Amino acid sequence: xxxxxxxxxxxxxxxxxxxxxxxxxxxxxxxxxCMGALFASPVWSQTIGxxxxxxxxxxxxxxxxxxxxxKAYRDEASAPIRAQERRRAAAQLFPNLSAPQRMDxxxxxxxxxxxxxxxxxxxxxxxxxxxxxxxxxxFNARTLxxxxxxxxxx
Numbered sequence: 001x002x003x004x005x006x007x008x009x010x011x012x013x014x015x016x017x018x019x020x021x022x023x024x025x026x027x028x029x030x031x032x033x034c035m036g037a038l039f040a041s042p043v044w045s046q047t048i049g050x051x052x053x054x055x056x057x058x059x060x061x062x063x064x065x066x067x068x069x070x071k072a073y074r075d076e077a078s079a080p081i082r083a084q085e086r087r088r089a090a091a092q093l094f095p096n097l098s099a100p101q102r103m104d105x106x107x108x109x110x111x112x113x114x115x116x117x118x119x120x121x122x123x124x125x126x127x128x129x130x131x132x133x134x135x136x137x138x139f140n141a142r143t144l145x146x147x148x149x150x151x152x153x154x
Contacts, residue, residue, distance in 0.1 A: 052142075053074060053077065055142070056138075056139070056142045056143070057070065057074075059138050059142060060131070060135050060138055060139065061135070062135075065130060066127075066130045066131065066135075069123075069126050069127040069129075069130045070127055072123045072126065072127065073123045073124055073126070073127035075123070076116075076119050076120045076122075076123035076124070077120065077123075077124075079116040079117075079119065079120055080116075082116070083112075083113055083116060086109060086112065087109065090105050090106075090109055093105065
C-alpha cells in the first residue's frame with residue numbers, strides 16, 4: 001500500500017482533491033497576496049511610520065473625483081483580511097463537520113474568495129482609470145510585490 005492509498009487500498013480522495021484545488025487556490029492566494037501587500041509592514045511602504053495603504057494614498061496626490069474611486073478601491077482591498085477571518089471561523093467548524101460537509105465549506109469559501117477577487121479587480125480597474133499616467137506609474141511601483149517573492153515584512 002502506498003502513502004496515497006487508504007486502509008482499503010483505495011487512492012485517497014483528499015489527495016485527488018488537493019491536486020485539483022491547488023491551481024485555483026494558488027491563483028486566489030496569489031491575488032490576495034498582491035492586494036494584501038498593501039496591508040503589510042510599514043517598512044515596505046518606504047514611508048516610515050505610515051501604513052502602506054495610507055502611504056500609497058499620500059504618494060498619489062488624488063483630486064476630489066479620484067477620492068471617490070479611491071474609497072471604493074480601499075474598501076475592496078480589505079477583502080484579504082475578511083477572507084482570513086472567514087478561514088479562521090471555518091477552521092473552528094472543521095472538527096464538528098463530516099468530510100462531505102468540510103468539502104462543501106471549502107467549496108463555498110473558494111467561491112466567496114473568487115467573488116472577492118472579482119470585486120477587487122473591478123474596484124482596482126475603476127480607480128486606476130481615474131489616475132494620470134504619472135499616478136499610474138506610482139501605483140504600479142507601490143503595489144508590486146517584492147522581487148524575492150516573500151510577503152512584505154518577512
